[in-house]
Amino acid sequence: MTITPLMPVYPRCGVRPVRGEHCHLIDEDGTHYLDFASGIAVNLLGHSHEGLISAIQKQAETLMHVSNLYGSPQGEELAQMLVDHTFADTVFFTNSGAEAVECAIKTARAYHQYEGNEERFEIITFKNAFHGRTMATISASNQDKMHKGFQPLLPGFKYVEFDDLEGAKAAVGPNTAGFLVEPVQGEGGIRPASQEFMQGLRTLADEHDLMLALDEVQCGVARTGTLYAYEQYGIVPDIVASAKGLGGGFPMGACLATEKAARGMVFGTHGSTYGGNPLAMAAGVAVMKAVANDEFLAEVRAKGERLRSRLEQFIGNYPDLFESVRGMGLMLGIKMKGEPRPFMVHLRDHHDLLTVAAGDQTLRLLPPLVIGDAEMDEFFDKLSAGAADYVQEIVS
Numbered sequence: 001m002t003i004t005p006l007m008p009v010y011p012r013c014g015v016r017p018v019r020g021e022h023c024h025l026i027d028e029d030g031t032h033y034l035d036f037a038s039g040i041a042v043n044l045l046g047h048s049h050e051g052l053i054s055a056i057q058k059q060a061e062t063l064m065h066v067s068n069l070y071g072s073p074q075g076e077e078l079a080q081m082l083v084d085h086t087f088a089d090t091v092f093f094t095n096s097g098a099e100a101v102e103c104a105i106k107t108a109r110a111y112h113q114y115e116g117n118e119e120r121f122e123i124i125t126f127k128n129a130f131h132g133r134t135m136a137t138i139s140a141s142n143q144d145k146m147h148k149g150f151q152p153l154l155p156g157f158k159y160v161e162f163d164d165l166e167g168a169k170a171a172v173g174p175n176t177a178g179f180l181v182e183p184v185q186g187e188g189g190i191r192p193a194s195q196e197f198m199q200g201l202r203t204l205a206d207e208h209d210l211m212l213a214l215d216e217v218q219c220g221v222a223r224t225g226t227l228y229a230y231e232q233y234g235i236v237p238d239i240v241a242s243a244k245g246l247g248g249g250f251p252m253g254a255c256l257a258t259e260k261a262a263r264g265m266v267f268g269t270h271g272s273t274y275g276g277n278p279l280a281m282a283a284g285v286a287v288m289k290a291v292a293n294d295e296f297l298a299e300v301r302a303k304g305e306r307l308r309s310r311l312e313q314f315i316g317n318y319p320d321l322f323e324s325v326r327g328m329g330l331m332l333g334i335k336m337k338g339e340p341r342p343f344m345v346h347l348r349d350h351h352d353l354l355t356v357a358a359g360d361q362t363l364r365l366l367p368p369l370v371i372g373d374a375e376m377d378e379f380f381d382k383l384s385a386g387a388a389d390y391v392q393e394i395v396s
């Protein structure tokens with residue numbers, strides 16, 4: 001037998017974290033890594049946030065799980081917080097991002113089918129998007145590497161170039177149910193959509209009675225400096241998929257919708273055994289209490305601006321290595337001149353700095369949102385040293 005007990009779908013590296021402290025991960029062997037990956041935009045309160053820990057501990061002692069067949073004071077509390085702080089009128093809780101996107105897709109289709117428009121099932125999505133790894137969510141992406149081995153895909157998706165409003169307009173037809181789009185592409189390389197594009201999609205959706213569904217699984221929950229990224233585009237979506245940061249490390253997600261958009265999501269149409277369980281809800285409430293306020297969000301914006309302007313200055317020292325800085329808030333990327341992976345590995349293995357490679361030759365920087373000045377300085381120390389000896393290595 002050569003297969004590993006963990007199904008070998010991930011090319012795992014040698015870093016084996018066993019403990020987390022604020023913005024650092026501590027390895028089996030005691031190495032402290034500065035964490036600018038945050039479990040891929042998950043650990044927004046860092047790794048040992050007291051409020052989050054005690055909320056989970058308390059709930060675990062009180063009631064961990066009950067069925068959705070019963071009333072849920074815990075779910076009502078978090079749903080009400082999300083409704084109060086967003087466009088949404090109603091929320092379905094899931095256990096992951098992909099499930100939140102699944103719910104968004106089902107909600108968009110059900111809206112039309114419950115109106116009697118069975119032919120309107122097609123969702124227009126955008127190239128290089130990432131929506132998750134379930135059959136529907138890989139079908140929603142045009143990326144062949146995610147499809148290989150898993151055909152046939154789910155029908156009913158049409159792919160258009162990201163940020164191409166004319167392309168989106170041309171793709172709308174009698175079968176269109178709506179759009180599914182990341183306001184800031186994450187895996188695709190930290191690419192924020194333009195204002196014109198997002199506003200144009202809203203207008204198209206209004207003109208044709210289409211659902212505008214946003215995948216904010218990565219960019220949502222304070223990451224970009226507003227609770228959700230759509231706020232910075234001056235638009236109101238119909239549906240938003242949220243997850244990652246929402247549980248601060250506890251696995252959970254949510255599908256947010258307006259009352260109109262959720263018209264088809266009636267008794268018996270959808271469900272989840274674990275979705276919205278009290279333990280997850282306690283984590284979500286603790287996260288929302290920490291981040292859904294003006295002070296915290298203003299801090300994220302200020303830190304994001306500081307990080308960005310220091311990065312912009314820094315990359316000027318290495319014009320052969322780096323091209324540009326992009327992103328919003330603390331969801332930033334450095335577009336590199338070549339593949340980002342070797343540099344990510346170099347920073348990890350020689351400078352104990354964790355970042356994430358993404359598409360479009362981009363190195364992703366996703367620090368915990370609670371990062372302080374000391375960790376910001378530590379980051380630039382590591383990045384400067386890392387770039388200096390990486391360039392040496394390439395030259396020699």
Ligand SMILES: *Cc1c(COP(=O)(O)O)cnc(C)c1O
Pocket residue numbers: 095096097098099101130131132133182186187215216217218219243244
């Ligand atoms: C991570 C991610 C998902 C999938 O989330 P999972 O929790 O891994 O299922 C979906 N959409 C976007 C934009 C993501 O970044």
